[in-house]
Amino acid sequence: MASIPLEHGLLLSGLLFALGLLGVFMRRNIVFILMSIEIMLNAAGLAFIVAGSRWSQPDGQIMFIFILTMAAAEVSVGLALVLQLYHRFKTLDADVASRMKG
Amino acid sequence: MLELLWLVPALPLAGFLRLLFKAGRLSRKSIAITGVGSVGLSAVIALIIGVSFITSPPPGYVYTQTLWTWIKIGNLVSEVSFYLDTLSLVMILVITVVAFLIHLYSAEFMIDEESYSRFFAYMNLFAGSMLILVLANDLLLFYLGWEGVGLCSYLLIGFWYKDPLNGRAARKAFVMTRFGDTALAIGIFLIFNNLGTLKIQEFMERAIHNWSPDSAIAVAAAALILGGAIGKSAQLPLQTWLPDAMAGPTPVSALIHAATMVTAGVYLIARTNVLFTLAPTVQLSVAVIGALTMLIAGFSALTQWNIKRVLAYSTISQIGYMFLALGVGAWSAAIFHFMTHAFFKALLFLSAGAVILALEDEHNISKMGGLRRQLPLTFWTFLIGSASLSALPFVTAGFYSKDLILWEAWSSGNRWFWTAGLIGALLTSIYIFRVVFIAFFGEETVRVTRKPKCLMKIPLIILSVFSIIAGFIQLPDTIVKFPIFSDFLHRALPATKVKYDGVNVQLTLQFLTSLVSLSGIFLAYLFFLPHRQFTRSFVQTNLGSALHSYLFSGWGFDWFYERFFVRPFIWIARIDKDDFIDIFYLGIAWLNLVFHRLLRSTQIGLVRWYAMGIGIGAVITLVIVVFL
Numbered sequence: 001m002a003s004i005p006l007e008h009g010l011l012l013s014g015l016l017f018a019l020g021l022l023g024v025f026m027r028r029n030i031v032f033i034l035m036s037i038e039i040m041l042n043a044a045g046l047a048f049i050v051a052g053s054r055w056s057q058p059d060g061q062i063m064f065i066f067i068l069t070m071a072a073a074e075v076s077v078g079l080a081l082v083l084q085l086y087h088r089f090k091t092l093d094a095d096v097a098s099r100m101k102g
Numbered sequence: 103m104l105e106l107l108w109l110v111p112a113l114p115l116a117g118f119l120r121l122l123f124k125a126g127r128l129s130r131k132s133i134a135i136t137g138v139g140s141v142g143l144s145a146v147i148a149l150i151i152g153v154s155f156i157t158s159p160p161p162g163y164v165y166t167q168t169l170w171t172w173i174k175i176g177n178l179v180s181e182v183s184f185y186l187d188t189l190s191l192v193m194i195l196v197i198t199v200v201a202f203l204i205h206l207y208s209a210e211f212m213i214d215e216e217s218y219s220r221f222f223a224y225m226n227l228f229a230g231s232m233l234i235l236v237l238a239n240d241l242l243l244f245y246l247g248w249e250g251v252g253l254c255s256y257l258l259i260g261f262w263y264k265d266p267l268n269g270r271a272a273r274k275a276f277v278m279t280r281f282g283d284t285a286l287a288i289g290i291f292l293i294f295n296n297l298g299t300l301k302i303q304e305f306m307e308r309a310i311h312n313w314s315p316d317s318a319i320a321v322a323a324a325a326l327i328l329g330g331a332i333g334k335s336a337q338l339p340l341q342t343w344l345p346d347a348m349a350g351p352t353p354v355s356a357l358i359h360a361a362t363m364v365t366a367g368v369y370l371i372a373r374t375n376v377l378f379t380l381a382p383t384v385q386l387s388v389a390v391i392g393a394l395t396m397l398i399a400g401f402s403a404l405t406q407w408n409i410k411r412v413l414a415y416s417t418i419s420q421i422g423y424m425f426l427a428l429g430v431g432a433w434s435a436a437i438f439h440f441m442t443h444a445f446f447k448a449l450l451f452l453s454a455g456a457v458i459l460a461l462e463d464e465h466n467i468s469k470m471g472g473l474r475r476q477l478p479l480t481f482w483t484f485l486i487g488s489a490s491l492s493a494l495p496f497v498t499a500g501f502y503s504k505d506l507i508l509w510e511a512w513s514s515g516n517r518w519f520w521t522a523g524l525i526g527a528l529l530t531s532i533y534i535f536r537v538v539f540i541a542f543f544g545e546e547t548v549r550v551t552r553k554p555k556c557l558m559k560i561p562l563i564i565l566s567v568f569s570i571i572a573g574f575i576q577l578p579d580t581i582v583k584f585p586i587f588s589d590f591l592h593r594a595l596p597a598t599k600v601k602y603d604g605v606n607v608q609l610t611l612q613f614l615t616s617l618v619s620l621s622g623i624f625l626a627y628l629f630f631l632p633h634r635q636f637t638r639s640f641v642q643t644n645l646g647s648a649l650h651s652y653l654f655s656g657w658g659f660d661w662f663y664e665r666f667f668v669r670p671f672i673w674i675a676r677i678d679k680d681d682f683i684d685i686f687y688l689g690i691a692w693l694n695l696v697f698h699r700l701l702r703s704t705q706i707g708l709v710r711w712y713a714m715g716i717g718i719g720a721v722i723t724l725v726i727v728v729f730l
Contacts, residue, residue, distance in 0.1 A: 024713045033710070098707035 009050030016043035030085060030094045034078045041071045103154040104165045106147050107184050110194055111237060113144040114201075114230035121223035130218055134209040137222030141205045141229050145198035152195050155186070163188055163593040166239060173242070180300055185239035189594040192437060193236040193369060196444045200361040201229040203561035207452050208353040210557035211459060215351075221261065225357065228254035232362035236369055240300040241290045244370075248286070248334070251363050252279050258358075259350040271349035278343035282333015286370075289326030292319075306376040315380050324381035327374055328388060335367030335421045338395040342659045344418055345402075348410040352455030355410060359417040360448035365440050368424045372433050375595060379431075389429020389511075393522035396422030398657050400529030404536065405654040408465045409454050412537050415656075416491065417447060419526060423507055426519055432510035433595035434588040439503040442572050446490035446500055449565035450534075453484035456558060457541065460550045467537055472546030480554065481542050483562040488538050490569040492531030492623060495616035502573030505615055506588075509578070509608055510598050520611075524618055531622025532629075539630045578608065 016039055023036025045064040052060020082092065089096050117140025121133065128136070155165070168183035186194075205225060212221050231250025238244035260272030294300055296319060297308040313320040331337070336344035344364070348355055358364060371378060371388065378385040396419045403415035420443050427436035458465060460477055474481045490500035504527060512520040554562070576587035588597075629637045640646045652658060704715070 021717055025710055025717070028710075094709045097709070 003053075006050060006054045010047060013043045013046040013050065016040075016046065028095055029092050030082050031092055033094060034075065034082065037078075038071060038075070041067055041074075103150055104160060104186065105167070107151060107165070107167050107186055107237070108169055109147050110144050110151070110198065111184075111230050111233035113140045113147070114226040114233065116140060118223050118226040118230060121219050121226065125219050125223070128219060130213070133219045133222055137226055138202070138205045138209050140226055141198065141202045144229070144233070145202040148194045148198040151186070152191055155191055160186075168239075177298060178294070178300070180240055180242040182243060183239040184237040185302065186237065187594040188590050189369075189372060189437065190236050192441060192591065194233060196441050197229065197232055197236065197361045200444050200448050200565075201225075201232075201357060203564055204353050204356050204361070204448060204452065205229075207356075207455070207558050207561040208351075210555055211353055211455055212351065217261075221258075221351070224254055224257045224261070225354070228258065228357060228362055232366070235366055238302070240302060241293065241305075242300050244302070245287065245290060248330075248366060249283065251366060252276065252283060252334070255279075255347070255358055255363050258354040259347045261350050261354065265349075268349040271343075271346040275343040275347050278340050279333045282330045282340055282367075285326045285333070286330025289323055289330065292323050292326060296323075302373060306374065309376055309380060313380055316382060317380075320377065320380040321384055324374075324377045324384040325387075327370060327377060328384055328391075331367030331370045332391065333367070334370075335364050335425070336418050337367070337391050337421065337425060338398065339659065341395060341399065341418050342656060342663065345406075345411050345414045345656060348408065348414050352410065352451060352458060355414070356448045356451035356455070359413070359451060360444045364417060364421055365424075365444070368421065368428065368436060368440055371425075371428045372437055372595060375428075375433055378428070379596070385429055385431070387429070389426050389516070389519055392422045392425025392427075392429055393519055393526075394422075395419070396426065396526040397522060397529070400526050400533065401653050402656045403533040404529065405650050407468050409457065409467050409470075409537060409541065410451075410465060412467075412533060413447070413450055413454060416450075416530065416534065419530065420447070420491070423504065423523065423526065426511060426523060427507040430511050430514040430516065430519060430598075431596075432507060432514070432598045434591040435503070435506040435510050435598070437591055437595070438576055438587055439507055442490065442499040442503040442569070445565055445568040445572050446487045446498075449483055449562065449569050450487035450491065452558070452562055452565065453480050453487060456480045456554045456562070457484075459554070460552050461548055462551055464548065467541045470541040470548060471544040472542070473548075473550070474542040475546065476550040477553065479559060479562065483566045484542065485538060486566045486569050488534040491534050493527060493615065493619045494623075495612075495619060497570060499569050499571065499573030501616075501619070502576055502578070505578060505612055506576065508615055509611060512607075512611055514598065524614065527615060528618045528622045528625075531619050532626045535623045535626035536630045539626055543631055578612065 020036045020038075020040030020043060023039065024033050027033050027036060045067045048060040048063040048067070050060070052058065052063075085094075085097055086092060117136050120136050120140075121128070165186040166183060167186070168181050170182055171179065172182045173180040205222070208221070208225065212218060215221060228251065231247045231254060233247075235244060235247030235251060238247055256272050256276040259275050260269050262268050263272075290300070293305050293309075297305045297312065299305050299308065309320065309323075333340045347358060350358075378388065399415045399418035399422060403412050403419065406412045406415060420439070424436040424439050424443075427433075427439060457470070457473060457477065457480055460473075460480070461470065464470065486498075490498040493501040493504040495501050504523075508520055508523045508527070511523055576585055641650050655661065
């Protein structure tokens with residue numbers, strides 16, 4: 001089986017991470033911000049798997065399972081917050097919720 | 103039984119703690135039982151100790167009880183230990199008994215008071231501090247009691263703190279006595295630095311060996327201690343706080359004037375008598391200060407209308423007598439006068455309190471009159487107190503103590519002191535019988551609304567009895583040689599050095615003293631009962647009114663201090679408000695404000711900005727970790 005070089009895998013994961021970060025900065029819709037965070041998490045997971053296969057160690061995949069679990073938990077909390085936000089402001093714009101009070 | 107000594111100061115302090123921590127959860131009855139009972143028990147124990155001290159005296163007539171070591175740093179050792187000799191025994195007996203009677207009286211006097219518990223807590227602390235002061239074996243513990251007394255006087259003078267004037271009087275008392283306290287503290291440092299011990303008996307022994315008489319160091323130490331005594335005992339020139347201290351409740355005045363606080367200075371000088379013997383110039387100035395204070399306060403007392411202020415000036419004047427006695431080396435005479443004074447002054451204050459309570463807080467004697475018929479008991483007790491104060495011959499305690507002071511002042515060789523004492527005696531009987539004749543005789547002008555009940559009557563009666571019989575324990579040679587009291591005290595205090603002696607001279611002097619006392623009463627009768635109109639018209643003349651207002655204001659000392667100390671001080675404080683030290687602290691405040699504004703601008707509530715912050719922070723951290 002022809003192996004993919006380490007550099008390619010890391011480059012892909014770095015690109016994905018940068019895309020996700022840009023998404024968090026640029027997007028105003030809070031659902032898209034959450035999705036961007038998911039992309040960043042998966043980029044980090046990809047980096048783990050690439051590194052794991054490079055040294056033939058199972059640790060990378062174990063780490064990815066942890067990240068998946070954490071992401072699921074984060075999404076459930078995040079979506080609950082999104083629902084609350086929409087309920088209160090009738091919009092999904094994150095910048096609207098900039099008041100420190102109330 | 104002497105092992106019980108520690109309980110004497112501990113009981114009032116325990117009472118104070120109970121009232122402090124249970125404040126608001128005790129009924130009035132249990133407050134009174136705690137407050138009065140603690141001091142009462144302490145008096146009972148003091149009496150037991152007194153009896154066992156006299157029947158089976160400890161070796162050398164000294165008993166020391168060390169409880170624990172308080173401070174131990176290098177050669178600075180201070181122990182909580184009590185020193186009981188004949189002098190401190192007399193003091194604790196007088197303090198506990200008089201304080202107990204005053205507490206008992208207050209239980210009824212203050213019953214309508216909102217902060218009943220606070221009052222008794224302070225009173226107990228007052229008595230406890232004074233007992234620590236007189237029993238202390240070393241100067242540091244002594245100073246603790248000394249400051250405790252000062253604190254309590256501040257708290258009690260300002261007891262009715264809602265009136266700003268009372269707070270002012272309390273502050274004045276605190277600040278004025280502070281001058282003396284500072285002098286005393288420096289004196290203690292000086293003694294420790296030079297003699298290496300804080301134990302009172304030890305340092306006096308070392309002083310005899312190490313310091314030559316009239317050397318600069320002895321004079322300095324004695325003068326500093328005298329400074330402390332002047333402040334606490336309200337002598338010239340720090341006497342102005344005492345008349346204003348009348349702002350407190352009447353039992354407080356009784357406690358301050360009779361048993362605690364002002365007599366602390368007399369005790370201090372008597373206790374450290376060795377220092378004053380080593381510095382005769384300072385001892386002479388004690389007598390001069392005493393004589394001057396006695397006359398100044400006596401004249402001021404003549405013009406006061408507030409019944410309590412008359413008594414306050416009278417206290418200053420009587421303490422002046424004690425200072426005079428200390429100054430001429432009549433140590434035991436001073437303590438004898440302290441004892442009789444404690445009884446009759448407490449009696450006078452408590453009787454005045456009964457009058458004030460009966461007339462709904464009326465202090466002005468010109469509005470009283472004919473109270474003799476409406477308040478018979480108070481009239482008699484006040485009369486007995488006044489008679490004792492003005493040294494009515496043979497039947498009152500005051501006569502014997504005052505006569506002893508005058509005789510020893512004469513026999514010490516300085517006739518001026520004797521003359522001053524005699525004039526003082528004349529003034530005393532005039533000013534106190536002026537109050538008696540104006541307030542209790544004449545037409546009835548006011549109606550009495552409340553008469554003293556049982557708890558107020560008992561202390562008045564007991565104190566009246568003491569004011570009469572307390573003198574019989576020390577009878578002069580001319581009547582029958584019976585000097586029990588001074589013999590007893592001479593085990594702790596040196597005997598008076600007598601230059602002149604002779605029964606005939608003494609008899610003549612006694613006759614003169616009695617004559618002066620009686621003629622003072624007669625003059626008071628003439629001026630203030632049948633010929634009151636004459637006195638009034640004299641006061642209305644130009645000279646008379648100027649003199650009256652000058653004496654009324656206490657010889658203008660307050661005016662002088664206000665002009666020359668208080669106002670310049672406030673002025674300096676005002677112009678020096680923004681000095682360079684302040685700039686430093688203002689700079690710190692300004693820096694904090696700048697950082698606050700900077701950091702506040704980052705908290706804008708936009709989630710994406712926070713995420714950006716985290717991202718940039720992570721990049722910076724990575725750059726630092728990787729490249730540096």
